[in-house]
Amino acid sequence: MSKIIRINLANNEIREEASPKGWEMIGGRALISKVMEEEVDPTCDPLGPKNKLIIAPGVLAGTTASCVNRISIGGKSPLTGTIKESNAGGTTAYKLGRLGIKALIIEGQPADNGLFTIYVSEDKVELVKTEELKEVGVYSAADKLRERFGGKVGMIIIGPAGERLYRAAGIANTDNEGVPSRYSARGGLGAVMGSKRIKAVVIDDSVAKGPEIANEELFKKTRSAMAELIVNNEQVANSYTKLGTAGLVNLTNSLGALPTRNFSTGSFEGAEEINGQKLYELITSRKGEGRPSHACMPGCLIRCSNVFPDENGKTIVSPIEYETIGLLGSNCGISSLDTIGKLNYLCNDIGLDTIDIGGAIGVAMEAGIIPFGDGEGAVKLLEEVQNDTYLGKIIGSGAAIAGEVLGVKRVPVAKGQVLAAYDPRAIKGLGVTYATSPMGGDHTAGQTLRSPVDHKKPEGQVEASRNAQIVNTLHDCIGTCFFVGGAIKGELQLLGDLMESMTGKPCSVEDMKQVAKDTLIRERRFNRGAGLNEADDRLPEFFYTEENPASGTVFDVPNEELKEVFNFE
């Protein structure tokens, strides 16, 4: 991949540059951290003209190896005030990779309140006026854009939430079927895109040349070796493929780590109604459009995604993921997959992060706006968001702001961002990640669920989180789906071989880890420049003082030890 394309909204100028020398191994999250450090003042207003929105596929994008086409979208977050990279599946990275595009950098801000779409193809990049899409939901915006630009394009879209600068606004990417539901959800980047008045990026790879692969033979050999490991991996077939990530509900519920009623406990009496088995049973018995396994991107052999149908077999939403079930389900005391599916669809259509909104609804329930377990009430709250009422604006701002406005003391956020669906008192390594990651409360920043530590004890968690943060960052930089690591039984050198086949240069696991470490160091530097310090690397106080009754633990990894997470700095 060779090109970087800059789109400046201040003067509508579009510039193409060659990728800088020495950036062969730099893509995705690594690229975002470099551009942010070199070009963006860390003290800037995240919604002002000095911030940039960077869309960067990983280094392997555009190829058809399994699980290598994740997209990274980044900038300074209006939610956390930190640097942010938000990662998703779908086809947009694949298509950008096929066009030889290493990054789209969206800069500046238009003087008026117009609304634009960026169209990218092999022979042109242009800014197109799309005023008619103002306040249009994500799903119908995708349909309208397809009518205009053709059925096969990939799309990156924001909903009304992003246009209105809601702090919990995400960015949707289309999947293999063109459904805009693979979300770069976290950190309010939808609002950054909205602040630049970009409704969508349309990627047309119909006449693309495809990515440059330096060593085709090595690529093909490695792709087959990976495929062999994945299709013969029984655990993958039984877990990710069959149940999707929803298979985690039983596991976390057994550990006392499933967020329940605004993180007041870690096991939910309704877990059996929302677990992977139940989801599988509903999908397979309702038939119609439902599918228990589905690939979100070309070439994925794990297929952890799904299509969830209603009683008549019509799609409610695709996919339903574990984190959404944990935050919009158990965290709100809601034990119906149909209701969770409906809430998920509404979030997707308005353009919101399901994790932050699940957190915000949980906080609103704790404030007594509606009771825990009130699914219909939750749907009404999202309709308030859709209608942009004052209460809707509060929920759409995410849990940190909702908690402050509604006078709630227990607000489950780190650096302003809602924690994912693992209680940090029951899986303490994830607590360390939430507290210290430059991204704020985010499980994909350093997942320790499989680490060889007793999750309830404080010992060993800092090391577990450090290792996980490095490995997760590695995947975010080369553009691989994190699940592929387990599926190829930890043989990360295969990913190194894929890297070598692309760049022509040998690449060890250590080399990839170095890229990841350098990225983390740059991100932390940016955050320090933005005014964050060690005091920001903490969880909310109630996790230290209030016992999670299901796990019988509080979060007790000492602050002194938290300082050691980035001992490679």
Added chain:
Amino acid sequence: MKSVKLEIFAGSESIVKEINLDDDKTVRDLLTENGIDEINEYIVIINGVNTFDSYILQHGDRVKVFPAMSGG
């Protein structure tokens, strides 16, 4: 004699068994006897605590075995 409750979650089914043990057995022994060799590919939770292969089973333990997964 000790007895433990074993629950294996595999795909859409779960297998539940009461098992009697006549002598000291580890988690690894229990899993291999029940057809699971690649123990590192599983997460074992005993009485709510994630546990490792050398743990010696005690009377009344509730053993849950999950394919190792990691979020989404």
